[in-house]
Amino acid sequence: MNSRKISVQTRDLTKRFGRFTAVNRVSLQVYEGEIFGFLGANGAGKTTLIRMLTGLLKPSEGEGFVAGYDIWRQAEAIKRHIGYMSQRFSLYEDLTAEENLTFYGGIYGLNRRDIENRKRELFAHVGLQPFANQMTRDLPLGFKQRLALACALLHDPPIVFLDEPTSGVDPRARRNFWNLIYQTAQLGKTVFVTTHFMDEAEYCHRVGIMHMGKIIALGAPGRLKQKYRKSTMQDVFIELHRLSEEQA
Amino acid sequence: MQPIWYLIKKEFKQVFRTREMLSIIFIAPMIQMLVLGFAISTEVKNVSLIIADFDRSRISREILQAFEHTDRFRVVGYETSYRGIETAIHRWHAQMAIIIPADFGRNLQRGLQPEVQVIVDGLDGNTAGVALGYASGIFQRFGEVWLQQRAVARAAAASPPGHRVVVEDRLWYNLDLKPEQYMIPGIVVVLVTIISMMLSAMSLVREKEIGTLEQLIVTPLKRYQLVLGKILPFLILTFIELGIVLMAAQLIFGIRIAGSYTLLAGLAFLYLFATLGLGILISTITHTQQQAMFVSWFFIVFMILMSGFFVPIENMPGVLQKVTYINPMRYFMYIMREIFQKGSSLQFLLKDWLPMTAFGLVIFTFSVLKFQKRLT
Numbered sequence: 167m168n169s170r171k172i173s174v175q176t177r178d179l180t181k182r183f184g185r186f187t188a189v190n191r192v193s194l195q196v197y198e199g200e201i202f203g204f205l206g207a208n209g210a211g212k213t214t215l216i217r218m219l220t221g222l223l224k225p226s227e228g229e230g231f232v233a234g235y236d237i238w239r240q241a242e243a244i245k246r247h248i249g250y251m252s253q254r255f256s257l258y259e260d261l262t263a264e265e266n267l268t269f270y271g272g273i274y275g276l277n278r279r280d281i282e283n284r285k286r287e288l289f290a291h292v293g294l295q296p297f298a299n300q301m302t303r304d305l306p307l308g309f310k311q312r313l314a315l316a317c318a319l320l321h322d323p324p325i326v327f328l329d330e331p332t333s334g335v336d337p338r339a340r341r342n343f344w345n346l347i348y349q350t351a352q353l354g355k356t357v358f359v360t361t362h363f364m365d366e367a368e369y370c371h372r373v374g375i376m377h378m379g380k381i382i383a384l385g386a387p388g389r390l391k392q393k394y395r396k397s398t399m400q401d402v403f404i405e406l407h408r409l410s411e412e413q414a
Numbered sequence: 415m416q417p418i419w420y421l422i423k424k425e426f427k428q429v430f431r432t433r434e435m436l437s438i439i440f441i442a443p444m445i446q447m448l449v450l451g452f453a454i455s456t457e458v459k460n461v462s463l464i465i466a467d468f469d470r471s472r473i474s475r476e477i478l479q480a481f482e483h484t485d486r487f488r489v490v491g492y493e494t495s496y497r498g499i500e501t502a503i504h505r506w507h508a509q510m511a512i513i514i515p516a517d518f519g520r521n522l523q524r525g526l527q528p529e530v531q532v533i534v535d536g537l538d539g540n541t542a543g544v545a546l547g548y549a550s551g552i553f554q555r556f557g558e559v560w561l562q563q564r565a566v567a568r569a570a571a572a573s574p575p576g577h578r579v580v581v582e583d584r585l586w587y588n589l590d591l592k593p594e595q596y597m598i599p600g601i602v603v604v605l606v607t608i609i610s611m612m613l614s615a616m617s618l619v620r621e622k623e624i625g626t627l628e629q630l631i632v633t634p635l636k637r638y639q640l641v642l643g644k645i646l647p648f649l650i651l652t653f654i655e656l657g658i659v660l661m662a663a664q665l666i667f668g669i670r671i672a673g674s675y676t677l678l679a680g681l682a683f684l685y686l687f688a689t690l691g692l693g694i695l696i697s698t699i700t701h702t703q704q705q706a707m708f709v710s711w712f713f714i715v716f717m718i719l720m721s722g723f724f725v726p727i728e729n730m731p732g733v734l735q736k737v738t739y740i741n742p743m744r745y746f747m748y749i750m751r752e753i754f755q756k757g758s759s760l761q762f763l764l765k766d767w768l769p770m771t772a773f774g775l776v777i778f779t780f781s782v783l784k785f786q787k788r789l790t
């Protein structure tokens with residue numbers, strides 16, 4: 167495993183908002199082609215960590231490298247190599263699905279032919295062809311999230327950050343979306359995905375579990391279940407939660 | 415360049431798909447112009463006037479006749495003391511008083527420059543300003559005519575035979591003193607300011623509010639591209655707006671611009687650095703469209719009050735007069751009126767467009783620097 171190339175690496179990465187520490191000395195490594203799940207309850211600090219890695223927020227302390235670039239000094243270079251799907255749907259509701267992709271294609275500097283090609287490929291990839299000309303606001307949430315994924319993959323980045331891509335949709339749509347995540351990883355991309363659904367941890371190659379800004383467990387789901395002698399990740403999480411309460 | 419083009423196309427698509435936006439841009443300005451234009455222009459008539467003639471010469475009587483013969487003024491009394499004038503204005507018998515000092519006529523004939531005193535009740539600043547405008551128009555016309563007569567008489571007496579008398583041809587602006595001529599350019603300035611500043615601020619904040627800015631920030635889009643792509647659509651829209659209201663000014667109020675359209679457009683462009691810059695600035699200090707609108711209104715109201723739109727700057731207290739110098743709208747208001755009424759040249763307006771542009775560039779640069787491509 168350690169011979170593989172590293173996509174994302176942090177060392178003691180910390181973010182404070184005033185006196186409140188949202189992300190507390192997080193150290194982790196994510197390998198190329200891996201589906202890395204980042205788990206934690208609401209408010210654990212997942213979004214804040216992703217925002218530091220994607221250049222949306224300046225860290226308070228610590229180190230971070232994404233695709234080999236330093237998050238302190240090379241945030242703009244990082245942006246060319248990542249796709250990002252915000253936890254809150256953030257495409258234009260008053261453009262059609264297709265117009266959204268065309269727009270972002272233009273923003274990423276793709277030429278007109280590439281934009282057309284990528285749109286066709288990605289609509290097929292996420293299964294949105296029938297809805298291409300629908301106004302985005304009229305799409306069901308599950309489809310909006312697929313559109314957001316297509317948008318994050320538009321410029322063919324080696325790493326994608328997906329922040330709670332499955333929150334708010336029904337279990338079937340969640341399953342479908344996880345299939346898409348698998349297909350995306352099969353294209354050789356690193357997928358860094360956060361969720362607060364513990365069952366989704368089972369789908370990841372490796373997971374980091376976050377609690378109040380700190381990483382309290384890190385590893386493959388199988389190993390974690392073995393270590394804490396539980397049969398599901400849900401139980402592992404409850405156990406971890408209990409242990410950290412005891413410590414406090 | 416390409417990303418900017420895509421940003422502009424997107425913005426126009428959104429504007430033309432949003433009914434509220436369309437009405438803010440195209441319908442509201444027409445209504446504002448009609449309401450303000452007609453309300454203000456019909457308001458100032460029959461200004462009650464009180465007269466104190468301490469001179470009682472042929473000349474002073476001629477002047478006073480000019481005031482008696484216009485329906486702009488209604489002479490409500492003649493006074494013989496300053497005390498009487500004071501009381502009349504205090505008791506609201508008169509809005510304006512004209513005092514012609516003793517020996518006025520004689521001094522004028524001796525080639526001195528005697529002064530006439532005009533007192534206006536400044537409580538209603540708009541009426542006061544317009545009335546003062548009428549009055550100085552009458553004096554000016556009287557003065558011109560009188561000077562010309564004298565020049566002709568002198569030339570005839572003094573110049574050797576064969577020399578032609580050259581009487582300078584002067585540009586007479588706002589000859590019949592139509593107040594619309596004065597107000598409409600002002601309204602155009604106000605509308606241009608609202609569109610460029612408020613809409614650009616709201617459009618930028620909207621991206622923040624609905625979260626799309628976050629998505630834009632994680633793209634390799636450069637800051638200058640983002641700013642230009644968001645600002646240029648509103649620059650273009652402002653010019654479209656300017657064209658529409660100028661056309662309306664002609665068609666509805668019959669007002670023609672004395673000066674050049676190119677000059678007007680060029681100086682408007684320089685003015686927009688200030689308003690678009692303020693739009694960006696407002697977007698950096700607010701989080702919702704509602705806040706942006708509120709803060710924009712605050713700025714706009716302050717700028718209008720300090721621009722001489724309602725209350726002429728000469729009528730303001732000294733301190734406030736100084737404050738107007740930091741108001742870019744003050745300069746553009748003056749420029750617009752000058753170009754509309756007198757067809758003034760770029761060179762003549764230098765002392766106004768130079769500080770206006772300087773302010774614009776400072777505000778614009780500061781705002782762009784303050785506009786960070788990060789979440790705060």
Ligand SMILES: Nc1ncnc2c1ncn2[C@@H]1O[C@H](COP(=O)(O)OP(=O)(O)O)[C@@H](O)[C@H]1O
Nearest residue numbers: 183188206207208209210211212213214215790
């Ligand atoms: N801009 C901010 N200012 C202050 N506190 C913040 C800010 N952003 C997030 N937080 C706080 O940081 C903590 C972690 O938030 P977040 O990273 O969004 O958690 P998660 O994504 O795991 O739900 C929360 O308690 C949240 O209130």
Ligand SMILES: [Mg+2]
Nearest residue numbers: 212213253330
């Ligand atoms: Mg979150």
